[in-house]
Amino acid sequence: EPEVTQTPSHQVTQMGQEVILRCVPISNHLYFYWYRQILGQKVEFLVSFYNNEISEKSEIFDDQFSVERPDGSNFTLKIRSTKLEDSAMYFCASSPGQGSGAFFGQGTRLTVV
Amino acid sequence: AQSVTQLGSHVSVSEGALVLLRCNYSSSVPPYLFWYVQYPNQGLQLLLKYTSAATLVKGINGFEAEFKKSETSFHLTKPSAHMSDAAEYFCAVSRKTSYDKVIFGPGTSLSVIP
Numbered sequence: 001e002p003e004v005t006q007t008p009s010h011q012v013t014q015m016g017q018e019v020i021l022r023c024v025p026i027s028n029h030l031y032f033y034w035y036r037q038i039l040g041q042k043v044e045f046l047v048s049f050y051n052n053e054i055s056e057k058s059e060i061f062d063d064q065f066s067v068e069r070p071d072g073s074n075f076t077l078k079i080r081s082t083k084l085e086d087s088a089m090y091f092c093a094s095s096p097g098q099g100s101g102a103f104f105g106q107g108t109r110l111t112v113v
Numbered sequence: 114a115q116s117v118t119q120l121g122s123h124v125s126v127s128e129g130a131l132v133l134l135r136c137n138y139s140s141s142v143p144p145y146l147f148w149y150v151q152y153p154n155q156g157l158q159l160l161l162k163y164t165s166a167a168t169l170v171k172g173i174n175g176f177e178a179e180f181k182k183s184e185t186s187f188h189l190t191k192p193s194a195h196m197s198d199a200a201e202y203f204c205a206v207s208r209k210t211s212y213d214k215v216i217f218g219p220g221t222s223l224s225v226i227p
Contacts, residue, residue: 033214043157043203043217056214091156093215099145099164099207102215104157 002026004105006092012111013082021077021108023092032075033093033102034067036060043091049075082112115140115206117218125224132176132191134221136204139185146187147205147215148178157203163187165209174198199225 005024013019025032034046047057049067066078075094079086089109093102120135138146148160161172168180178189187204204218 035217042219045214045216048214093157099162099209101145101147101159101162101205101207103159104149106156 004092004094004103006090006105006108008108009106010109010111012113015084015112016081019079019082019110021079021090021092021110023075023077023105024073025075025092025094026096026103027073029094029096029103031055031095031097031102032067032069033095034077035091035093035104036088037091037107038088046077079110082110084112086110087112115144115208115216117204117206117216119202119204119218119221121221122219123222123224125226126194127226128196129193132189132194132198132223134189134202134204134223136178136187136189136218137185138187138204138206140206140208142209143180143182144206144208146178146180147207148172148176148187148189149203149205149217150174151201151203151220153200160189160202194223194225196225196227199223 007022032049037043047061048055064080068076089107091104091107093104095102116139118137146163149157161170163170163180171177176191201220203220205215207213207215
């Protein structure tokens with residue numbers, strides 16, 4: 001069964017460093033998303049992406065964040081200068097649309113030290 | 114704006130007992146509704162979804178949910194709990210557009226007692 005894959009599964013980075021989280025969405029899906037889950041808290045929407053542009057972003061998704069679909073298969077989330085409070089599980093998701101729901105990857109646990 | 118509330122951040126049931134996890138949504142028009150499950154240290158798995166067809170929706174692992182517009186509810190049930198059902202369960206909502214994001218409720222942690 002097709003699935004969303006995310007790499008790495010765990011990333012440790014120093015505060016102020018740039019990180020890139022990578023995702024390969026399901027191949028025939030058109031809509032892509034990033035979410036994050038701070039330990040013990042709810043799953044929060046960050047950004048949605050369609051037709052090579054951001055379709056919606058939350059207030060969490062500030063200028064430190066960016067997304068890109070560089071080659072038609074990968075979907076990346078970049079955090080330019082990480083802060084301690086960026087430590088969280090980051091989930092990538094994709095959807096074919098029309099109420100199908102979003103299909104999530106296993107997540108990348110980001111730890112900022 | 115859409116939102117989801119889940120009554121009870123933690124629910125404990127005995128093995129073999131009925132599982133009932135409550136979800137209420139707030140939306141100006143009936144939305145799409147979903148239940149996701151998250152096992153420890155894993156991702157989010159779609160259990161079932163309501164997209165305005167049948168109001169009683171069956172999902173994986175024996176779970177089902179009923180959409181009740183009059184109560185703005187979408188409660189999740191399973192007749193007989195199994196130890197492997199212990200997990201975090203999230204109710205979620207999205208607007209009826211092609212691309213709309215899924216908004217998650219706060220989650221309910223289900224424990225199953227042997």
